[in-house]
Structure formats: structure tokens, C-alpha cells
Amino acid sequence: MSQTSTRMAAVIRDLQKHYVLKSETVRALRGVSFDVPEGDYVAIMGPSGSGKSTLLNLLGCLDQPTHGSFLLGDDDVAQMTDDELSTIRASRIGFVFQSYNLIAQLSVVENIEVPLYYMGNLNAKSRKRSIELAKMVGLGERLDHRPTQLSGGQQQRVAIARSLVNDPYFILADEATGNLDSVTTEEILALFQRLNDEGKTIIMVTHEDEVAEHAKRVIRLRDGEIQIDEAVKDRKIFTPQQIQEIAHNADVASRGSE
Amino acid sequence: MLYFRTIKLGTKSLLLHPMRSLLTVLGIFIGVASVIWLLAIGEGISKEAQRQIEDLGAENIIVRSIKPPDESGGNFRQINAFGVTRNECKLIGNTIQTVKRVLPIRELTQKFAYTGNPNVKPIDGRLVGCTSDYAEVTRLEIERGHFLTTREVELNRPVCVIAARLADKLFPSEDPLNKQIYLPEKKEYFKIVGVLKHRNATAAIGGSLAAQDFSLDIYIPVTTMRVRMTDQETKRAGGSFSSQLFELSQITVQVSNSEDVPKTAELVEATLRQNDPDRQDISVVVPYELLEQAKTTRLMFMMFMGLIAAISLIVGGIGIMNIMLATVTERTREIGIRRALGGKQKDIILQFLVETITLSIVGGITGILMGLLCPIVVDISRWGLEYFAPQLYAGLPEVARVMRPTIVPISIPVAFFISVVVGVFFGLYPAVRAAQLDPIEALRHE
Ligand SMILES: Nc1ncnc2c1ncn2[C@@H]1O[C@H](COP(=O)(O)OP(=O)(O)OP(=O)(O)O)[C@@H](O)[C@H]1O
Ligand SMILES: [Mg+2]
Numbered sequence: 001m002s003q004t005s006t007r008m009a010a011v012i013r014d015l016q017k018h019y020v021l022k023s024e025t026v027r028a029l030r031g032v033s034f035d036v037p038e039g040d041y042v043a044i045m046g047p048s049g050s051g052k053s054t055l056l057n058l059l060g061c062l063d064q065p066t067h068g069s070f071l072l073g074d075d076d077v078a079q080m081t082d083d084e085l086s087t088i089r090a091s092r093i094g095f096v097f098q099s100y101n102l103i104a105q106l107s108v109v110e111n112i113e114v115p116l117y118y119m120g121n122l123n124a125k126s127r128k129r130s131i132e133l134a135k136m137v138g139l140g141e142r143l144d145h146r147p148t149q150l151s152g153g154q155q156q157r158v159a160i161a162r163s164l165v166n167d168p169y170f171i172l173a174d175e176a177t178g179n180l181d182s183v184t185t186e187e188i189l190a191l192f193q194r195l196n197d198e199g200k201t202i203i204m205v206t207h208e209d210e211v212a213e214h215a216k217r218v219i220r221l222r223d224g225e226i227q228i229d230e231a232v233k234d235r236k237i238f239t240p241q242q243i244q245e246i247a248h249n250a251d252v253a254s255r256g257s258e
Numbered sequence: 259m260l261y262f263r264t265i266k267l268g269t270k271s272l273l274l275h276p277m278r279s280l281l282t283v284l285g286i287f288i289g290v291a292s293v294i295w296l297l298a299i300g301e302g303i304s305k306e307a308q309r310q311i312e313d314l315g316a317e318n319i320i321v322r323s324i325k326p327p328d329e330s331g332g333n334f335r336q337i338n339a340f341g342v343t344r345n346e347c348k349l350i351g352n353t354i355q356t357v358k359r360v361l362p363i364r365e366l367t368q369k370f371a372y373t374g375n376p377n378v379k380p381i382d383g384r385l386v387g388c389t390s391d392y393a394e395v396t397r398l399e400i401e402r403g404h405f406l407t408t409r410e411v412e413l414n415r416p417v418c419v420i421a422a423r424l425a426d427k428l429f430p431s432e433d434p435l436n437k438q439i440y441l442p443e444k445k446e447y448f449k450i451v452g453v454l455k456h457r458n459a460t461a462a463i464g465g466s467l468a469a470q471d472f473s474l475d476i477y478i479p480v481t482t483m484r485v486r487m488t489d490q491e492t493k494r495a496g497g498s499f500s501s502q503l504f505e506l507s508q509i510t511v512q513v514s515n516s517e518d519v520p521k522t523a524e525l526v527e528a529t530l531r532q533n534d535p536d537r538q539d540i541s542v543v544v545p546y547e548l549l550e551q552a553k554t555t556r557l558m559f560m561m562f563m564g565l566i567a568a569i570s571l572i573v574g575g576i577g578i579m580n581i582m583l584a585t586v587t588e589r590t591r592e593i594g595i596r597r598a599l600g601g602k603q604k605d606i607i608l609q610f611l612v613e614t615i616t617l618s619i620v621g622g623i624t625g626i627l628m629g630l631l632c633p634i635v636v637d638i639s640r641w642g643l644e645y646f647a648p649q650l651y652a653g654l655p656e657v658a659r660v661m662r663p664t665i666v667p668i669s670i671p672v673a674f675f676i677s678v679v680v681g682v683f684f685g686l687y688p689a690v691r692a693a694q695l696d697p698i699e700a701l702r703h704e
Contacts, residue, residue, distance in 0.1 A: 086601060114596070118599060
């Protein structure tokens with residue numbers, strides 16, 4: 001075997017997840033195997049109920065597989081206790097949810113800091129980093145705002161900043177653009193591409209082909225199994241000018257609504 | 259730092275629903291305040307009771323004469339003497355070693371008048387025949403002039419000492435000293451030689467008599483009373499006459515050493531009952547024993563008050579628990595987010611516990627402050643009642659009018675400690691429930 005120079009963000013082997021209900025056992029994942037190299041940009045697709053969210057929850061260490069192994073760096077997640085899983089989530093995983101999931105009582109910058117809080121890493125330096133991330137997603141002017149004072153797209157950008165704060169193995173996004181209009185979706189996708197260009201690994205679940213076209217690779221699930229795992233042909237790529245322009249427009253929009 | 263963050267966060271979450279938090283705090287507030295209040299009032303009442311008994315004198319034994327119930331309703335009825343006699347009084351003083359002195363006392367209800375001022379109406383009061391020792395033994399204090407002297411008693415002088423309130427009423431604008439007081443029923447004049455200081459009533463003794471109110475008393479030598487008024491007391495009530503024959507109303511036996519009181523009381527009783535063990539016309543009251551009783555009563559009273567307060571704290575605690583359970587349900591989503599972002603179960607428990615403990619500590623501290631206001635509030639409400647509903651106020655028992663709430667110092671740390679314990683105890687279950695939610699389910703919660 002030849003030694004590959006790319007390191008793996010995640011190695012998944014024969015991953016199975018069964019939900020045991022009273023009358024039946026739902027086999028949500030029936031043995032899924034794939035590798036995610038660092039710097040990859042994966043879109044997971046498939047019909048409703050095919051196991052996309054189940055897979056993403058396992059990747060996010062929110063749940064334990066019934067069978068199989070999931071190597072995150074050098075650790076096998078399948079063997080971990082609840083506290084260890086929590087520690088991993090705090091330190092090495094970035095979540096972006098469909099419904100943003102910001103904490104209402106906290107300001108923008110405090111929301112970004114939450115994973116650090118649970119890592120026990122809050123200090124002046126981390127505060128600086130959180131502020132930089134807020135600036136990076138175009139919300140440098142709104143550090144003290146509450147989630148309710150932000151638009152959906154802005155909230156999602158806060159969530160993306162939050163997912164980056166702990167320097168994760170990968171960003172997991174479950175239908176991250178599902179609640180957003182097409183303009184805002186572009187904005188988020190441009191941000192994802194920029195992060196990916198900078199080397200971040202992204203795994204996102206989506207229903208929409210237009211969204212998936214921005215990824216490097218598509219995994220199609222069907223009935224808990226991988227149907228297709230292929231590179232995206234004709235990948236849609238934002239040009240640097242486009243990224244700049246979108247970022248600028250978003251910036252103007254967020255200032256204008258103040 | 260992290261704990262500070264947790265507390266700050268908890269406070270923020272609580273302030274998100276200020277009304278709800280306020281009402282929850284109110285439960286603990288009332289609980290803690292009532293612990294302090296009830297104990298303070300309980301302590302005040304028992305202190306007052308104790309003071310009243312102590313005013314009777316812990317080294318005294320009191321023998322009261324009791325008028326036997328009327329047996330015959332006829333007009334020609336034999337009038338029998340009742341009560342303790344002068345001879346018995348002397349006998350006790352001479353024969354019982356431990357007795358320091360014995361005071362003979364004879365009391366009559368009388369009208370008192372001052373003829374020098376036509377605006378002043380006669381006043382009902384109590385005429386007390388006594389000796390010069392009386393002031394010292396019953397702790398009467400002289401404001402002006404002097405109390406009855408031995409000489410005045412020996413010489414049957416027509417002099418008197420009057421209580422402060424009586425002096426105020428009969429002599430609103432004059433100096434009472436050396437004025438003559440007139441007793442219209444006896445057609446006698448007494449010269450005032452002394453005026454007493456104000457004082458509160460003593461305890462009711464042995465059920466034979468209501469609390470002694472000294473405020474309308476006139477003291478004259480018991481010898482003068484005997485010579486001028488005899489032992490027979492005739493009153494006209496609604497056209498018919500009633501007559502009583504008694505030598506003394508009371509003797510107060512002062513014992514040299516208060517340890518000897520119980521023994522001496524037995525001897526006194528034995529002396530008085532040597533001829534008739536079933537004698538009904540006297541009653542022996544031992545304030546020393548009352549005092550002991552009062553101490554046990556006090557303990558029970560405090561326990562009872564404590565129990566009531568504890569119940570109100572538990573009710574407050576249940577209020578907290580109820581709110582926290584609702585809060586946990588309401589914030590299921592937030593819990594899911596926190597778990598997804600790396601919060602451990604114990605972080606979630608801590609977060610919710612901090613909130614309940616904050617609520618209960620705020621309730622505890624404000625409750626303590628309210629508790630400390632107890633004496634002031636009691637004073638204000640007494641004043642208000644006296645001002646707006648004087649009749650209601652006058653109807654209050656003596657104790658309720660003069661009692662001063664006494665904050666029991668230990669009740670403050672205890673109340674605070676209990677409020678924290680209530681917070682932890684009733685907050686733990688909701689917090690654990692929050693922590694045990696499945697993160698995925700919690701995230702899906704709407
Ligand atoms: N907690 C659970 N208990 C029982 N069954 C479950 C549970 N979670 C998911 N399932 C089942 O597992 C299967 C896969 O669900 P999953 O949520 O992964 O689908 P999905 O691909 O994300 O669908 P969608 O596109 O609608 O979000 C479904 O049949 C679902 O009913
Ligand atoms: Mg799903």
C-alpha cells in the first residue's frame with residue numbers, strides 16, 4: 001500500500017445504527033464506510049429518511065453507533081463515554097444547524113465562545129479570537145447583539161463563526177441553508193468555500209442539487225446505505241471577486257439594517 | 259472565572275423572565291421572612307410572659323383569697339368571712355424559717371374623685387391597703403414624693419400613693435402631691451404623699467385574677483383601711499346590696515433565698531390548710547413555678563412557630579421546583595445546543611442549580627432583610643391599629659400590645675442556610691432531568 005500524504009479527518013468503517021422500538025428495529029444506517037481526508041468538502045444527499053441526519057449525528061459524536069468504527073484523528077469514537085464525547089464535541093467538532101441554534105440569552109460574541117466555555121478555555125486571547133471570527137463572517141459591528149436582533153442569514157453566520165472557534169476536525173452542517181433564501185444561501189456557500197479554500201474540512205447534508213454542486217464530493221444515501229460516492233463534476237466555484245462581492249454586500253446589508 | 263460566567267449566565271436567564279423569577283423568589287422570601295418573624299414574635303411573647311412573671315417576683319409566694327360562690331339567694335343570708343387572715347399572715351412570718359417577710363394586702367374596687375377640679379369625673383380604680391414593704395417587693399417605683407412609710411402605717415395615717423395614669427387623669431393640670439383624694443363610697447379623704455412611675459401589667463396569676471393592671475391603683479396603709487373601712491365590704495348593685503367579709507385579699511410571702519421557694523411554698527400551703535385540707539377560699543401561686551412552666555411552654559411555642567415557618571419554606575421550595583421544571587421543558591432546545599457544543603451532563607446540572615440557588619439566595623437575603631424589619635413593622639401596625647381602629651386595638655390582649663418582637667439571632671443563618679438547602683434540594687431534580695435529556699432529541703425540540 002502506498003502512503004498517502006493527506007491526513008484523514010475521519011475514517012468510517014461499516015458504521016451501523018439501529019433504533020430499537022417497541023414493535024420493530026429501524027435500521028437507519030446499514031453499514032457505511034468512507035474516508036474524509038482533511039480539506040475535503042462533502043455533500044451528503046439522499047431522500048428523506050435515508051439516514052443523512054443519523055450519519056451526521058454519529059460524525060458529530062452526538063450519538064454512538066450500534067456497530068462499526070469511527071476514527072476521529074487517532075481516537076475511536078465508538079468506545080467513548082458520554083463525558084469524553086462531550087469533550088470531543090467541545091474541542092474538535094463544529095456544528096452548523098438548519099435552525100441556527102444560537103442561545104437567546106447570549107450576545108453574538110458570547111455565542112461564538114460557548115464551545116470554549118465548555119473546554120474551559122475562556123480568556124482574553126480566546127475573546128480576541130472570537131471577535132476576529134465575528135469580523136470574518138461580517139458581524140464585527142454586532143458583537144453585543146442578541147440573536148433575536150439578527151436576520152436568519154446573520155444568525156447562520158454567527159453559527160458558522162461558532163463552529164470554527166475550537167479549530168475543529170471538520171464542520172458539520174445539517175441543511176444549513178434550508179431556512180434561507182437563495183441570496184443568503186449564496187452568502188453562506190461563499191463563506192463555506194472560502195473556509196474550505198483555507199483548508200477547513202466541511203461535511204454538509206443537503207436536499208438541494210444547487211447547494212451540493214458547490215461541494216467537491218457527493219455521497220448519496222439510500223435506505224441507510226451508500227448508493228453513490230463520487231467527485232462533483234462541473235463543481236460550481238465562486239471566483240475570488242464573487243466572494244469579495246458577496247461578503248461586501250452582506251456587510252452592507254448587516255450595517256444597513258442597523 | 260468559569261463559575262463567574264455560570265452565575266452571570268444564570269442571572270441573565272432569570273432576568274429573561276423577570277416576573278416569573280420574581281414570583282418564584284417571593285415564595286422563598288415569604289418562607290424566610292416568616293421563619294424570622296414567627297420566631298421573633300414567639301420570642302417576644304414569651305419574653306413578655308416571662309417578664310410579667312418575673313415582675314411577680316421569683317422569690318415570692320402569693321396567697322390569694324378567693325370569694326366562694328354564692329350559695330343562697332335569700333336576703334337573710336349569713337355572711338361568712340373568707341380568705342387568708344391577718345393571723346395567718348403573722349403565723350407564716352413567725353414560724354417559717356426561710357421566710358424573709360410577709361406582706362398583708364387588701365384590695366377594694368372604689369371610685370376615686372378629686373373635688374378640687376369640677377371638670378374631672380370620678381374614676382373607677384383599685385384601692386390597695388398595704389405596708390411600706392409593698393413598693394419594694396412588687397417593684398413599684400416612685401416618680402415623686404415617697405411611698406408609704408412604716409410610721410404612716412403604724413399610725414393609721416390617712417395618706418395615699420397613687421399610680422401614674424390615675425394621677426394623669428385626676429390631675430391633668432395640677433401637681434397631685436399633697437392634694438386630697440376623695441372616696442365617695444367611703445366618704446373618706448386621703449392625702450397624696452407620692453406618685454408612682456408608669457409600669458406594665460404583670461401576668462395573670464393562677465386564674466384567680468386577670469393580669470394585674472397597676473395603672474389605676476391607690477395605695478393606703480392597710481392599717482388605715484382596717485380602721486376606717488372594717489373587714490366588711492358592702493356594695494350596692496342595681497338596688498340590692500351584696501356584702502363580703504374578708505380580712506386580706508392577698509399575702510405576698512417573700513423568701514430569703516429563691517432556691518427555698520418550692521419548699522417554703524409547701525410549708526405555707528401546709529400552714530394555711532392545717533385545719534381544713536380542702537379549703538377553697540385561698541389559692542397559692544408560685545411565680546417561680548410559673549416561670550419554669552413558661553420556659554417549657556416557650557420551647558413548644560418556638561417549635562410550633564418553627565414548624566409553620568418550615569412549611570412555608572417547603573411550599574416556596576415546591577414553587578421553585580415547579581418553575582424550574584417548566585423552565586427545563588421550555589429550554590430543552592437550549593440544553594440540546596449546549597450538549598451539542600460540548601456541555602457535559604454535570605455542566606447542565608450546574609447551570610440549572612446555579613439558577614435555582616440564585617433564586618433561593620435572593621429570596622433568602624431579601625427575606626432576612628424583611629425579617630429584620632419585623633419589630634418596626636409590628637410597631638407601625640400597632641400604631642396604625644390604635645389610630646384607625648382604637649376599639650379593636652383596646653380589645654387586643656395585653657401581651658399583643660406591649661410585646662416587643664425579639665429577633666432570634668440564630669434564626670438568620672438558619673433561615674439563610676435553609677433557603678439554600680431548599681434551592682439545592684428542589685432544584686436538583688429539574689437540573690438532573692435537564693442533564694439527562696438526549697442531546698439529539700433536545701435539539702429537535704421545538
Ligand atoms: N430516535 C429515533 N428513533 C427511532 N427511529 C429514528 C430515530 N431517529 C431517526 N430514526 C429513523 O431513522 C431513519 C433515518 O432518519 P434520519 O433522520 O437520519 O433521516 P434523514 O435522511 O435525515 O431524513 P430527512 O431528510 O427527512 O431529514 C428514519 O426512518 C427515521 O424514522
Ligand atoms: Mg435529516
